[in-house]
Amino acid sequence: MIDKKTWLIAAVIVTVFAAGWWGGQLMNQPASSTSKSLEAAKSDGKSTSSELSSETSRTNTISANTAKTPANAEAVIQDIRSAMGLAPQDRANRLPKALEKITSVQLSTAVLATLQEVIDAGELNECNYVISLMEQREEKQSVGFLVKTLDNEHAEIRERALFALEAVAGNVFATPDAAKEWAATWKPDPQRAKLFSSEGIDDEESDTSLRIPGPRGKTKENPVK
């Protein structure tokens, strides 16, 4: 027979578990409902503002997304080539700034050829910079560029390209050939492509003085000191 003590322990454990599960569901609700309303609003093509909770609206510290004006690819290429012709000290400052502009241009054959010139020059910091820029795109052309860089004559450049391909894949490759095999069938994720595009970055502002909601709608103190 079951004594009263065993029944009591069983009842307490089941009650605690049920309460914890119920609490977890409640805590999950604000975030998921916000996400759902955003998704619904996006699919309707309507403004999301009315769908957001007042908490989310209050802490909307990033201004409206305004598409960044795409840079002129020809001008960007000229800027990169101009920087490459400078003396080493000036080039070290100018070239990264010029390269950064490729985030807002399409990876045309001409743009890729210009980036290849930077890689071929073999200056390690500059090559790392170009590879980082390519890694933060979600396009067949950028992955193709990184795959080509796996065959670079410099080991450190090949390794950095492998890191970049692993970042895109979200996995680790045992060999460069494994990365090439993966790249042959890889397809861009449109959601990530949009995330990594530079749209709206210029007009975004942050107000770090506000309290921001933490996970699942809980408010946390902004950690800025």
Add this chain to the structure above:
Amino acid sequence: MIVMKIKMIIAATVGLLVSQVSAEVRTYQGSTRWATTFFRTNKNTAQGTTSYATYFIVETNSFGDVIDQVKIDAWSARNPTTGRTEKLYYVDNNFQIEYGYFGSGGTSVGGGMQFDGLSATLPFRGTLSFGSLGAFAMYQTADYYPISNGLDVTDVTGSARLNAYFSGNVSTDTALNAVADYLESRGYVNAN
């Protein structure tokens, strides 16, 4: 017999309870680029631009709360003195992360990161997949940082995607060690 069954139910319940409070580590692999200005006696003395391969290790509990986090930067550069290429990684234990649901910009999640030594927050935006952050991009910022110890970070940008290989129901330390082992297997040396 019934007692045995109840004991089994208790054991299963305890197991479920444990699984409810277990943590999950998600590692985001990507890169960051920093532009910096070094000041001496209020004069602009040098500028530098650096690119790092970066691993963001974030541990969350079953409710999605961030309970631990660490960042690892790895980089290679030629030492101008020796002419040799140095491959280093640095474990940034002061890395802090906060999530916030800003809900603008066509994305469903945003947040910030704090680097304690620089007393600043890096805003980022990301995409959710099944309620979990799958990738994020940092904003380009200009003059976001206050000058600290003569170092002014004038521009920061970056992004990262979830890396399944370094993620799972493990501790932050386990994931950290896995990333460190992986970097060392590729010739990177701990710079801490």
